[in-house]
Amino acid sequence: MAKNKTANPEKEMNNTIASAETGGVNWRRVARLMLVSRALDRTEEQRLVPGGFVTYQFSSRGHDLAQILLGLAMQHPRDAAALYYRSRPFVLTQGLTPEEALRSTMGRSGGVSEGRDIGVVHNLPSRGGATVLPTSGDVGAQYTPASGWAQAIRYRTEVLRQNEWNGAIAAALGGDGSCATNGFWAALNIVTTGKLPFLFFIEDNGYGISVPSRFQTPGASIAENLASFKNLHIVSGSGTEPVTTSALINDAVARVRSGEGPVLLHLNVPRLSGHSFVDTQAYKPADLLERERADDPLPKVRDFMIAQQILTAEEWTALEAEADAEVEAAAERALAAAHPDPVHTRDNVFYEAGSPQRVGGTMPEIGEEAVAATLRGSHEPKQSGPRMNLVDAVRQTLNEELARNDRMLVFGEDVGLKGGVHGATIDMQSRFGEARVFDTSLSEEGIIGRSVGMAMAGLVPVPEIQFRKYADPAHEQINDCGTMRWRTAGTFAAPMVVRIPVGFGKKTGDPWHSVSGEAIYAHLIGWRIAYPSNAADAVGLLRTALRGNDPTFFFEHRGLLDTKEGRRPYPGEDFMVPFGVANVVKEGTDITIVTWGETVHRALDAASMTSASVEVLDLRTVVPWDREAVLRSVRKTNRCIVVHEDNWTCGFGAEIAATITQDAFTWLDAPIERLATADCPIPYNPGLMESVVPTAGSIAASIEKTMRF
Ligand SMILES: Cc1ncc(C[n+]2csc(CCOP(=O)(O)OP(=O)(O)O)c2C)c(N)n1
Incomplete structure (x- = not known):
């Protein structure tokens, strides 16, 4: 097969070199992204961590080739990938710039979370290719959300008939340790049962921090152990060999895209640095460290490209220098970037009118x-x-x-x-x-x-x-x-x-x-x-x-x-109750009962058992709760009981009582009473049950006590 020699390398960044040896991969782009990724890791390790600018640092060295090949194969605008903390090379393939990457790890404005999250915990709306779903710090938590995206692809194509979703896939990237988590197994069941367009992309570096893979799955290979799993195509191999790795990845992605169902791609990769910056890897034997260094995919990519005459040794050196210069310049700009304004720290906990999310919901x-x-x-x-x-x-x-x-x-x-x-x-x-x-x-x-x-x-x-x-x-x-x-x-x-x-x-x-x-x-x-x-x-x-x-x-x-x-x-087809608006179910002037759910009815029964004029407030929503209605009522009655079925300690009644104490203390003529289920589980025997939950009788007694104070 003829080799496609690049005539003018500078103009070929986006060229796809089509030959059997090069496997339809744009190797210049792969090399450039790998070199940028390495320069980012190096800049953090050698300059930004020692300088105190980056506090959580995770390098991807060794995992980078496989992720970049995957990222370049996931450019469908409805693809999605759920990642983990070692996935930055993948995010670079989806358009994250080196400056954004460093602003993120330095916690600066303009990073992907505006300084709210660890910089390698990425998220990125589609910039033409895959959506990078918000990463979680919880190992294994990436899998089931990705399975939901895969199910949505199915729903949008087959039920809503939205052709722009045709051929889209979801992928979840994870380490060998993550294959032991509940999330992995839950997603495995979901995607195989539903034959969903889903790719498990397992980067097996042999360790979860210091724990070898044999503690995660018997015999250390999740791929072998899942061999008999129905509706799952399993492929295993090296994640560091340019030709075979790219063939494995492209084949896996093509299978999922064609609708064949889920694939688990298990790739062996070396972790060429500690788990994170602070990890010395003292637990790894010296010969393993040596073998890992020998398995570094970067020199393999360089040697392969030179052998294939995709570029010369001098051009490789120039490419390295370009990547270094780009990251160096990005670091300077990121270092000069502003810190996020603390005025906004508490924004975006809930939806606020005028700032809708860019991804998610309708x-x-x-x-x-x-x-x-x-x-x-x-x-x-x-x-x-x-x-x-x-x-x-x-x-x-x-x-x-x-x-x-x-x-x-x-x-x-x-x-x-x-x-x-x-x-x-x-x-x-x-x-x-x-x-x-x-x-x-x-x-x-x-x-x-x-x-x-x-x-x-x-x-x-x-x-x-x-x-x-x-x-x-x-x-x-x-x-x-x-x-x-x-x-x-x-x-x-x-x-x-x-x-x-x-x-x-x-x-x-x-x-x-x-x-x-x-x-x-x-x-x-x-x-x-x-x-x-x-x-x-x-x-x-x-x-x-x-x-x-x-x-x-x-x-x-x-x-x-x-x-x-x-x-x-039935209140009607357009009836709506706004959240955070309590209902005064019974008006009164002597004492306020604040409650919600079933105990509203117990409170009403209790009210009818006493001579006091009881006001009963049904909160209807606990978050948000109607503080104003509660304070208004207490300022009128000057007495308050909070009743709930949830158990006592740290129950929501404590929150309400504390708020009244803080904002209406001088209006109170008696201490606030709390009635809740005792701090024990709900018993089976009905008599035992009624002995621990608030009853009409116990509420009535509490009303009498508070009125007598
Ligand atoms: C649910 C949960 N438990 C524990 C941790 C702490 N932790 C972070 S990374 C890690 C090891 C993960 O190893 P692996 O999945 O193999 O990925 P690798 O770091 O080797 O790429 C652990 C135990 C965590 N982040 N989340």
Whole structure:
């Protein structure tokens, strides 16, 4: 086969050299990117870390060739890649400039997170090629969001018929250590079960910090151990040989693009530096360090290019000098760059009107104003019609919003054919089809993680978690989703509505199905929480959440799903309840009870058991909570009890009591009382259960006590 010798190297940066030996790869571009990546690593290690300008430093030396080859193969504008901290060479292939890279690691303005996150924790909206999904500091957390993007590709091509998504793929890059994480296995199940267009790109350097691969998977090779996994094409090989590595990568990407299903590409690479700057690698034997140096892909690329007459030795030296000069100049500019203004440190925790995210949710495609217009519903419930169970009201609202918005998808365990273990999605799948209403694998991390990816790809995921306790495995994804908008300085967001039945049942409790648990989520950053006490509020809050632009928990109390307390007439198809607006469910002048969810009804019962004039406030949303309504009521009644079902210590009642103490202390005629479930799990035996949760009787006693003070 004829070799394509470059006649004029300076003009050939974008030339693709097409011959069997060069494998359709633009080797000049590969070399240039590798040299820039090395110069960045070197500049940080030798100058910026010692100078105190970079505090977290991770080099990619040894991993760089493979990542660059992958990046050059992922230039479809709807591709997405989920990365980890050693992935900067890949980000360079998607257009990150050396100056942006150094501004990021130095925490300066103009870096990818505006100084909010470690510089190698990248994110990058598509600059023509792949979207770099917001990286997480949690090893393994990259996998399930990428699987959600892959599912969104399927949905957009096959259901929405958006041709611009045809042939797009999702990839997740990870080290050998990451293959032991829950996220890896959750994503593996999702993409193989759904035969999604997904590439696992495993960069095996033999170590997770100091722990050898044999501790991560038996026999140290994840590729061998997955050999029998259905619907997974596995390829293994070297990540440092120009010819074979590029062939492996291009073949893997082509397979995924052609719709063959997921591929796991396992590449052996040397880690030619410590795990991070502070790591001396004292745990590696000397002969291994020697073998790793001998496996450095950079000299191999140089020798290959010279042998193939793609360039001469002198031209290589010139290319090196060019890359060094470019990085040197970038470093000077980055060093001169401003530090981010602390005035903005707390911006972007939640969506703020006027600053929509660039990637994620419906706003980037539909427009901020168009989305805002959908939030202008009626705040007056229709009072006519039969009373409806809360669970039926939830189902009707989901049905109406699914019919209105073809980007919305409802899914979870048993949500499809069965219609959910609580019946909230009965008949929904037959009405909207299996692509929009479906069962998932039994993996809460997978359910939330895939939702994150789907949301970033512009869909509106509405996952159901079967019971509050069973959201525990999803905590990492929940946490990272909440901070995404802030971490990316407002660039990415993953709005979704997570529906969770919470609280004790109407007849019984137990430690597993009866958790309320709002305080843990209120403590997280970036999540909104709705906790309705009746069917009408459930409709209005759910509709507001589904049309909103932030991740939101929607709590459905099990004791209200089909009981008379929760029943209300259907409030109408355009009824919406704004978040952060409490409802005064009973007016009074002697004492205020602040509560939400099922205990609203217990508080009303308690009020009828005493002679005091009790005002009952139903917060309806815990995040944001209506501080003004609470303070207004307390300034009127001068006494306050906070009641909730979640347990006592660090319960949300403590937050409310502290706020009243701070802002309305002089208005109080008695100490603020708190009533909450004792600090023990909810018992199964009904008598035991009632002995620990607030009851109408215990609330009434508390009213009497406070009135007597
Ligand atoms: C969930 C989680 N646990 C632990 C860590 C700390 N940690 C950071 S990197 C790392 C090793 C990862 O090794 P590997 O996935 O093989 O990638 P490599 O650094 O070798 O490229 C560990 C344990 C983390 N960041 N996240």
